[in-house]
Every structure is written in structure tokens, then in C-alpha cells.
Amino acid sequence: MRAWILEKHAKIEERPLKLVEVPTPHAQEGEIRVKILVCGVCRTDIHIAEGDLPLRKCPVILGHEIVGIVDEVGENVRRFKLGDRAGIYWLYNSCKKCKYCLSHRENYCPDIKSTGWDEDGGYAEYITISEEYSLPLSDVHLEPSEIAPLMCPGIAGYAAFKLTETQTGDKLGLYGFGPTAYFVLKVAQSMGIETYVSTRSTKNIGGAKKAGANWAADASRERIPCKLDSVIIFPPAGNLVEPALSQLEKGGILVMAPVNASPIVIENYSENLWGHSIRTLFNLRRSDAEEFFETINRLQLKAGATLFPFEETQDALLLAKQGKLEQPNAVIKIAG
Ligand SMILES: NC(=O)c1ccc[n+]([C@@H]2O[C@H](COP(=O)([O-])OP(=O)(O)OC[C@H]3O[C@@H](n4cnc5c(N)ncnc54)[C@H](OP(=O)(O)O)[C@@H]3O)[C@@H](O)[C@H]2O)c1
Ligand SMILES: [Zn+2]
Ligand SMILES: [Zn+2]
Incomplete structure (x- = not known):
């Protein structure tokens, strides 16, 4: 061959x-x-x-x-x-x-x-x-060409989303709006979850708005308008961790999706880490893939x-x- x-x-x-x-x-x-x-x-x-x-x-x-x-x-x-x-x-x-x-x-x-x-x-x-x-x-x-991109960003995004434990009526933050975040936004939306997207480029901010995000901008320039129940960080940018934690409600969960990251510093434990949890996405499970494809069929994603x-x-x-x-x-x- x-x-x-x-x-x-x-x-x-x-x-x-x-x-x-x-x-x-x-x-x-x-x-x-x-x-x-x-x-x-x-x-x-x-x-x-x-x-x-x-x-x-x-x-x-x-x-x-x-x-x-x-x-x-x-x-x-x-x-x-x-x-x-x-x-x-x-x-x-x-x-x-x-x-x-x-x-x-x-x-x-x-x-x-x-x-x-x-x-x-x-x-x-x-x-x-x-x-x-x-x-x-x-x-x-x-079509096969429509399914292929679901096989990695789709399944990984779904696995990260599950780790957030977000429920209907909650507010979910997404930092970085690449292909993976797109699928998370769509699944969250279908469950009646509000989505707040922080990404730097005008292209991605536009993409998030078009996909139906409740709010999309660069959070380092414009403050996210409310506290969030959970957050997923997609890019390998450790400097996003403390600002994202500061945005969480008590009991909130931060999920790190990347496989590597620049150094992470949390200066203010009491304000930003205490009462919050950090989880990481570590490879994929067969159940993630199977559940995600059931969702695909339901949502026609x-x-x-x-x-x-x-x-x-x-x-x-x-x-x-x-x-x-x-x-x-x-x-x-x-x-x-
Ligand atoms: N843990 C696992 O087992 C596993 C499995 C599969 C995938 N993954 C991970 O999941 C992520 C996949 O997401 P993806 O491919 O959709 O993400 P990506 O393209 O790496 O990043 C998404 C967006 O984040 C923004 N960004 C990039 N660098 C940034 C920085 N330094 N600071 C702030 N924003 C930054 C960029 O948008 P702007 O330019 O608009 O800011 C980028 O489009 C990857 O990190 C991959 O490693 C993990
Ligand atoms: Zn991949
Ligand atoms: Zn084993």
C-alpha cells in the first residue's frame, strides 16, 4: 500500500x-x-x-x-x-x-x-x-470528510466538557476558540448551558459569536460579565490559569485540556484557588468516543x-x- x-x-x-x-x-x-x-x-x-x-x-x-x-x-x-x-x-x-x-x-x-x-x-x-x-x-x-474532524477535537472536547460537570442552566467559560472549543460550545448549547468565550483573535471571536456564544471577547481586555460555574482552557498557556480561576463561582471546576503548558503561577490562593478545583484532560476513554458519537447523531453536529x-x-x-x-x-x- x-x-x-x-x-x-x-x-x-x-x-x-x-x-x-x-x-x-x-x-x-x-x-x-x-x-x-x-x-x-x-x-x-x-x-x-x-x-x-x-x-x-x-x-x-x-x-x-x-x-x-x-x-x-x-x-x-x-x-x-x-x-x-x-x-x-x-x-x-x-x-x-x-x-x-x-x-x-x-x-x-x-x-x-x-x-x-x-x-x-x-x-x-x-x-x-x-x-x-x-x-x-x-x-x-x-459524510466521511465531515466525520474525520470529530474524531479528535470532537471526542477530546467532549471528554474535557464531561470533566467540568456543567449542568443545564450553568455558565461555562471557554478560553481559546479552536476546533475543540467549537464542539464543546455546540454540545453545551444543546444542554441549555450558557457559554462565555475568551479568545484573542477577531477571527475566533467572530467564530464564537457566529456559533452562538452568549459572550465572546478577549477577557484580558474586556471583563467577562459574570462569574462562571466551570471553565476549560484549551491552549498550552499557563498564564491563563489564575485569571480563569478568578472568574469561577465557589465550587467551580477548571479543566486544562492541553498536553503541555507554560509555567502556572497562582499568587492568590485564598481568592482564586480556595474553593475551586483544577482537573486535567489525560488521554481519551472509549466511553468518551461512544457517548460523543451518540450526541453527534442527536445534534447533527x-x-x-x-x-x-x-x-x-x-x-x-x-x-x-x-x-x-x-x-x-x-x-x-x-x-x-
Ligand atoms: N489532554 C489530552 O489528552 C488531549 C487530547 C486531545 C487534544 N488535547 C488538547 O486540546 C487542545 C485542542 O484544542 P485546539 O486544537 O482547538 O486548541 P488550539 O488551536 O491549540 O488553541 C485554541 C485557541 O487558543 C488561542 N490561543 C493559542 N495560544 C494562546 C495563548 N498563548 N494565550 C491565549 N490564547 C491562546 C488561539 O486562539 P486566539 O488566537 O483567538 O487567541 C487558538 O486558536 C490542545 O491543547 C490539545 O493539546 C488534549
Ligand atoms: Zn489529535
Ligand atoms: Zn491497562
């Missing part, structure tokens, strides 16, 4: 991926093989390619927003049959034996495997995966994507890095 491989770190501008012929994988017992139709581009792919995250496998095929068709099933596969539509996201596998896996908290498994990092991902024509870690998508009434042919995968990564995409997301069309 054809696949884009990464052999060593380099800036996206230097086009670090190579399009090569590699052996097509076959489904082993309990596995399905998916013929990949589309794969979305995520900022994490850029972080892996450029060396912000180490190479865990070399060479590696990046990509973890995969939608395709099951075209081979191994022995004892029960959840999928040939021709079914399947999705694969960041959680590729976990040990199934540790205390976390046994209590449905596989996001903390010490042996967790990530798609397109520990194992080959979706910038290729085929992928194999344990059927238990693949999402059945045959009942999702969207989707986000715009610019499509790129397989041969132009590196152009897609470059435009995503530069923030020059016409739509919020980039999706590579591989087959179909």
Missing part, C-alpha cells in the same frame, strides 16, 4: 514525510482491517513531525482522525462485518489488564498506545486495529473541512500549521 512515513523530525516547511510503498497489513485474531477513506489533520501530527513529541516508533505513519470501510476481519471479530464503516481515533489500544483498564479508565493505562504515534496511523491506504478500539460509524449520517488529495498531505499539514486553511479543519482524501 502507499503510505506517508516519518523517519526523522524536521519542520513541516522542510516536508518531513515521504510517500512510499509499504506492506499492506492483515487483520489478526480480534482485529479488523480498515480501507481508509479519509484522515483528518491534527496539530498533534505537526508536534510529532517537528519533534515537540519524541518518535515512539520509527518510521511511523502519522494520522489519528480516520474514517474507512472494514475490508478484512480476523477470527472472532463480533462487532464489525465486511463493508461496515469504522472510525479510529487517538486511543489505539491499552493493556486490558491493569486497574485502569478494568475500571473503564483506560486513559490512564501505563501501556496505552496512541494511533499515529506508538502505532502506524491514517496517512496510508489501510490500517489494522483491535475491533474493541474501533468505533462503529455505520449509523452516523454524515459537523464542522467544516478543506479536503486535500492524498498526494498533497504535506501541503495540508503546512497550511494547518500556518493557520491558512479556508475551513477550520484539514482532511486528506485517501480513497472513495
Whole structure:
């Protein structure tokens, strides 16, 4: 099969991926093989390619927003049959034996495997995966290119949202309005939760207003008009933590979504931290993905994507890095 491989770190501008012929994988017992139709581009792919995250496998095929068709099933596969539509996201596998896996908290498994990092991902024509870690998508009434961006920002946003414990009638703050925050806003809205968005760029402020935020501006310039029940911070900006905490009601929860962050300083414990909780989003659970896709079907949620042919995968990564995409997301069309 054809696949884009990464052999060593380099800036996206230097086009670090190579399009090569590699052996097509076959489904082993309990596995399905998916013929990949589309794969979305995520900022994490850029972080892996450029060396912000180490190479865990070399060479590696990046990509973890995969939608395709099951075209081979191994022995004892029960959840999928040939021709079914399947999705694969960041959680590729976990040990199934540790205390976390046994209590449905596989996001903390010490042996967790990530798609397109520990194992080959979706910038290729085929992928194999344990059927238990693949999402059945045959009942999702969207085009594959509309589903792909849901596979990472959608599921991660939903997982962060769940950590906030926000209820109908509450007020939720979102700091940074990228693709992930967009999905959180839509899910929150559907539950009758008010949303207050702080983001710097006029483009994102406009995007938040258009998406229906109750308030959107840059909170470092314009004060959020009320206290909030919970807040999610999306960018890796530690300096946002204390201002966000200062905005919380007593009992309020702050969720940090990023995988890394600049230093966090909380100067005023009594005013800003006391009576509040800080939680972090740490990988994803299968239940997050399954619940999110039930919500998708209910809300008919989707986000715009610019499509790129397989041969132009590196152009897609470059435009995503530069923030020059016409739509919020980039999706590579591989087959179909
Ligand atoms: N924890 C996990 O397991 C997990 C899993 C998946 C994803 N994630 C994380 O979830 C986040 C995904 O969100 P995303 O991709 O939608 O976010 P993003 O693009 O990284 O950031 C969202 C917005 O935040 C604003 N921003 C960026 N840097 C900022 C700064 N220094 N100060 C203030 N605002 C800043 C930018 O908007 P403006 O220019 O308008 O300010 C940006 O568009 C990422 O941080 C990713 O690492 C975590
Ligand atoms: Zn991702
Ligand atoms: Zn485990």
C-alpha cells in the first residue's frame, strides 16, 4: 500500500514525510482491517513531525482522525462485518489488564498506545486495529470528510466538557476558540448551558459569536460579565490559569485540556484557588468516543473541512500549521 512515513523530525516547511510503498497489513485474531477513506489533520501530527513529541516508533505513519470501510476481519471479530464503516481515533489500544483498564479508565493505562504515534496511523491506504478500539460509524449520517474532524477535537472536547460537570442552566467559560472549543460550545448549547468565550483573535471571536456564544471577547481586555460555574482552557498557556480561576463561582471546576503548558503561577490562593478545583484532560476513554458519537447523531453536529488529495498531505499539514486553511479543519482524501 502507499503510505506517508516519518523517519526523522524536521519542520513541516522542510516536508518531513515521504510517500512510499509499504506492506499492506492483515487483520489478526480480534482485529479488523480498515480501507481508509479519509484522515483528518491534527496539530498533534505537526508536534510529532517537528519533534515537540519524541518518535515512539520509527518510521511511523502519522494520522489519528480516520474514517474507512472494514475490508478484512480476523477470527472472532463480533462487532464489525465486511463493508461496515469504522472510525479510529487517538486511543489505539491499552493493556486490558491493569486497574485502569478494568475500571473503564483506560486513559490512564501505563501501556496505552496512541494511533499515529506508538502505532502506524491514517496517512496510508489501510490500517489494522483491535475491533474493541474501533468505533462503529455505520449509523452516523454524515459524510466521511465531515466525520474525520470529530474524531479528535470532537471526542477530546467532549471528554474535557464531561470533566467540568456543567449542568443545564450553568455558565461555562471557554478560553481559546479552536476546533475543540467549537464542539464543546455546540454540545453545551444543546444542554441549555450558557457559554462565555475568551479568545484573542477577531477571527475566533467572530467564530464564537457566529456559533452562538452568549459572550465572546478577549477577557484580558474586556471583563467577562459574570462569574462562571466551570471553565476549560484549551491552549498550552499557563498564564491563563489564575485569571480563569478568578472568574469561577465557589465550587467551580477548571479543566486544562492541553498536553503541555507554560509555567502556572497562582499568587492568590485564598481568592482564586480556595474553593475551586483544577482537573486535567489525560488521554481519551472509549466511553468518551461512544457517548460523543451518540450526541453527534442527536445534534447533527459537523464542522467544516478543506479536503486535500492524498498526494498533497504535506501541503495540508503546512497550511494547518500556518493557520491558512479556508475551513477550520484539514482532511486528506485517501480513497472513495
Ligand atoms: N489532554 C489530552 O489528552 C488531549 C487530547 C486531545 C487534544 N488535547 C488538547 O486540546 C487542545 C485542542 O484544542 P485546539 O486544537 O482547538 O486548541 P488550539 O488551536 O491549540 O488553541 C485554541 C485557541 O487558543 C488561542 N490561543 C493559542 N495560544 C494562546 C495563548 N498563548 N494565550 C491565549 N490564547 C491562546 C488561539 O486562539 P486566539 O488566537 O483567538 O487567541 C487558538 O486558536 C490542545 O491543547 C490539545 O493539546 C488534549
Ligand atoms: Zn489529535
Ligand atoms: Zn491497562
